[in-house]
Amino acid sequence: MLIYSFLYLIAGLILLIIAADRFVLGAAATAKHLGVSTMLVGLIVVGFGTSAPEMVVSAIASFKGDSGIALGNAVGSNITNIALVLGVGLVMVPMSIHSRIIKREMPILLVVTLLVLFLLLDFELTRLDGIVLLTGMFVVTGLLGFLGLKEGKDEFTDELEAEFDFTISMNKSLLLLGFGIIALPVASHVMVIGATDIARYFGVSNLVIGLTVVALGTSLPELAATIASVMKNEHDLAIGNVVGSNIFNLLGVIGISGVIRGFEFSPDFIKYDYFYMLLLTVFLFFVSVYFVLKDKLLSRIIGVVLLLMYITYMVWQYVKT
Structure with missing residues (x-):
């Protein structure tokens, strides 16, 4: 029944948000206990952690042969991250970019987007x-x-230290990390079942569901993190969360999907959906460069x-459709 499909989708989304949050917190604290620098925690744990939902969802979809969800989830999440997540953050508060890391990640995201294309x-x-x-x-x-590591701390690492509770015990860190590792695939599996059933019922392709509903669901952790960062005036962390996640989505999420199961897709996907993501990425890149060079805030407009x-x-x- 359709009602059960929606319940699966909603339950999967809720568990996914909780699991992603616990996973990132547990992974960050565990890494610090093991002596990993805050800089690396930010680059690896935060970037990878916020993309963990997309990775697990796309991996499970690939195993099941749902290539539309696997590929659509990655590209749709990038569209959602830039247009919705960053859009909401900028409407709330105009932001500035000071971190060398974020300034460096901007052109890397553009290059990676062109490489995948x-x-x-x-x-x-x-x-x-x-x-x-x-x-x-x-x-x-x-x-x-x-x-x-060569350049040392900057605004991004300062905001990261203020955001995460690195004082929690090693046992609690491992417990949170373990919960996230177990709950993420469970939540993703439940969500994929609900999404595919809804797609079949309404006659919508898995690709469209992946680009919209599933992408929005897996981007909710980024949305929550960005809103929290903006409210604390942590601009570099808010923007870095989006840019880092998009890099990992393109390289990690699509990469994992391809390794698990290769597949073909419609040329329309490149012509419309991927092009739209590229357009947003180029827009973000040039707008950011302009405002950084002018030393101005990225505006609400x-x-x-x-x-x-x-x-x-x-x-x-x-x-x-």
């Missing part, structure tokens, strides 16, 4: 593509980590534009 131009995600992307994820993380772009995309997805 190049690999997908044959309208197929192969296992080789997946290996290339996962390799790229480790290279990018290693490079950012090396440069970050930018946030309104991003939100309108998100609403337009969501409406278009369901009108065209």
Whole structure:
């Protein structure tokens, strides 16, 4: 019955949000107990942790053969992160970028977006593509980590230390981490079941569900984190959360999907959906560069534009079907 499908979807989303939050907190605290620097915790744990829902959902979807959800989730999450998550943050409070890490991640995100586009131009995600992307994820993380440690602390690490409770015990850290590791796949599996059943009932493709409903659900942890950061005036953490997550989504989420099960997809996906994500990424890059060079705040007007772009995309997805 349709009601059970919606209950599965909602239950999966709620558990996913809770699991992602506990996973990130547990992983960050555990890493600090093991002597990992705050800089690396920020780059690896926060970036990877906020993308954990997308990774697990896409991995499970790939195992089940739901390629539309696997690929749509990654690209849809990036669209949601920039247009909705960052849009909401900017409407709440105009933001500035001071961290060297975030300034460095902006062009990397653009390059990664173009790299993935190049690999997908044959309208197929192969296992080789997946290996290339996962390799790229480790290279990018290693490079950012090396440069970050070489240059020392900056605004991003200061905000990270203020945001996370690194004083919790090792036992509690491991408990939170273990809960997240177990709950994430369970929540993702439940959510994928609900989403695919709803898609079949309404005659909507799995790709559309992945790009919209599932992408929104897996981006809720980023939305919550960004709102919390904005309320605490932690601008670099709010923006870095979005940019870092998008890099991991493209390299890690799509990479894992390809390694698990290669698949073909419609050229329309590149023509419309991926292009829209690229458009948002380019817009964010040039707007950020302009405001950084001018030493100005990213304004509320930018946030309104991003939100309108998100609403337009969501409406278009369901009108065209």
